[in-house]
Amino acid sequence: MSSTPGSVGEEGKTLLGHPRGLFMLFFAEMWERFSYYGMRALLVLYLTKHWLFSDGEASVVYGAYTALVYITPVIGGYLADKYLGQRKAVLYGAVLLTIGHFLMGFEGDGGQGSPALDAFWLALAFIIVGSGFLKANISVMVGQLYPRTDVRRDGAYTIFYMGINLGAFLGSLLCGYLGEVYGWKYGFGAAGVGMLLGLIVFVIGKPLLQGRGESRAPAKLRERIAGIPFEWLLYGFGILVVVACWWMVQNQKVVGWALFVSGIVLLAYVIWTAVTKLDRHARDRIFAAMILMIGSVLFWSLFEQAGSSLNLYTDRYVDRNMLGWDVPASMFQSINAMYIILLAPFFAMLWTWLGKRGLEPPAPAKFGLAMIQLGFGFLVLVAGAAGVATGNMTPVLFIFLIYLLHTTGELCLSPVGLSAMNRLAPAHLASLIMGCWFFASATGNFVAGLIAAATGSEAASGEDAAQQVVLEVYTTVGWVAVAVGVGFMIVAPLIRKLMHLDTLKDDNPALAGVGELAEPAAAGMHPEEELK
DSSP states (O other), X not given: OTTSTTOHHHHTOEETTEEHHHHHHXXXXXXXXXXXXXXXXXXXXXXXXXXXXXXXXHHHHHHHHHHHHHHHHHXXXXXXXXXXXXXXXXXXXXXXXXXXXXXXXXXXTOSTTXXXXXXXXXXXXXXXXXXXXXXXXXXXXXXXXXXXXXXXXXXXXXXXXXXXHHHHHHHHHHHHHIIXXXXXXXXXXXXXXHHHHHHHHHXXXXXXXXTTTOOSOHHHHHOEETTEEHHHHHHHHHHHHHHHHXXXXXXXXXXXXXXXXXXXXXXXXXXXXXXXXXXHHHHHHHHHHHHHHHHHHHHHHHHGGGGTHHHHHHHHHEEOEETTEEOOGGGGGHHHHHHHHHHHHHHHHHHHHHHHTTOOOOHHHXXXXXXXXXXXXXXXXXXXXXXXXXXXXXXXXXXXXXXXHHHHHHHHHHHHHHXXXXXXXXXXXXXXXXXXXXXXXHHHHHHHHHHHHHTOSTTXXXXXXXXXXXXXXXXXXXXXXXXXXXXXXXXXXXXXXXXXXGGOOOSSGGGTTOSTTOOGGGGXXXXXXXXX
């Protein structure tokens, strides 16, 4: 291995203590997230104001779309593991995403009878499948730059997560402003330009990956079937999945059933693989990862109210006047990303500082803290609305507060979850387990659409009653999140035992000493004493 690209000597070339490939992935993902979150900030408003869907219908469409975005990484992860490799999967996904975001610019005349509505559904389908090939695999590539016991890994994922949120911040601001002020097509067009830039960065930056993410079966990719290389047949399969998603996003109930059936199949396959093909410690780690995935379902079902019901609440019931300007509701979607940019370095330093002293909470405890903060966020908004009485506009301060609590919760769960999935999974199952993590997010996103639909105002008589419906739902989900979070804190030690962190080994022992502080034992700690 020492003579191949990505050898120990070459990996010594770092930037700010990290492999340079991390920063290429940072910028590629930043532009991809610029496009995704820029479009997301406008989507539910676009559905209700341009295509004239009801609140409930728009929320279910939003939930089905975001759920499919997180289902397809299971397919993209499997094909990357088995055939394509992560790099080619990411490249193909970026191409599909670029097509999809530019298709969003065809807005037509609006309303349910517009022919342009079919182009809208097709655009969503391209974005869904493109995300499936890109999302799980680019996250895996971050982990491939480091040995599994390298303590820089969590810092790397936090830096990577900052790239995600820098793109989300800029995309929500720019695309939201252009879309609401100048026209939907300008907001969506800006998202398309951002995705194109992400594709260019990834292509140009290939050498910085130093051979990471390449196919495990290059000979298989070159095989010809009916005169067509097998690799191109895989790309053709991706187009068929686009067609399937085009139909499914228009038939949202099918998405719910697909989640249910595929969830059972995926769960059975992972359990069967863990029980029959892995040793006891590796099997227990898979079980621990699955418990964390279950917790993430609740978290994302509530956190993802931001793009749907909370977006509509901000548009209708919040005093958005700031310095004499009524800020477009979609631009408030940038607050979460802004907080992450400001707070992520603090959290990265905090986990490192606590870890060196043996004080860092294990991953399950961080999940519990995340859900408690998530619940308090909803309760704070409800209290703020009650303070000015129903019928009056909620002060914008409470929108900033709910996003603050949701962001601190997200920083306790999302980068930690990404790192946990990559570290707990055996190398040959890395993309599949990361895909399962996004599948759990898919389930949470679909449930988020159902919760958002429950806040819809169609059954309420008058604006005051409609606002009260939203606040009652937020009160309920807020207390549920707090209760589940406390439960996670209680069982955290039991979940940690399943992780067997003291026996976790690097897949490539030659890389175990790469990087500063790569061996926690040197600092008086057992290797992997804490899963950050």
